[in-house]
Amino acid sequence: MAEFETCVVPFPRRPSPLHESGRSPLPTEAAVELRATMLGNLLDQIAGPNGFQPENLRLRLTAYSAQDLLDEMVVLFRRALSEARGGAR
Numbered sequence: 001m002a003e004f005e006t007c008v009v010p011f012p013r014r015p016s017p018l019h020e021s022g023r024s025p026l027p028t029e030a031a032v033e034l035r036a037t038m039l040g041n042l043l044d045q046i047a048g049p050n051g052f053q054p055e056n057l058r059l060r061l062t063a064y065s066a067q068d069l070l071d072e073m074v075v076l077f078r079r080a081l082s083e084a085r086g087g088a089r
Contacts, residue, residue, distance in 0.1 A: 029081065036074050043067045 047063035 032077060033074075036070060036077075040067060040070055043070065 043063050043066055047060045047067075
């Protein structure tokens, strides 16, 4: 039997912005912090004490859980940055 060569051209890989050494990481870090703050504000609008406070208990609990997960994610992000810079582990 004849062997067929693949005709699939590999998709070119984009360099990861996380591994670029020429740029300062500060703008990326600031963008992450800004988006985390914005997401937290949106969650507060849904279920916060001065927010929408939906009557649906499931929706309210989901918003509270999402806020807790977001807070944990921010802590993990900051810890990872600290460790990457040689900070305490």
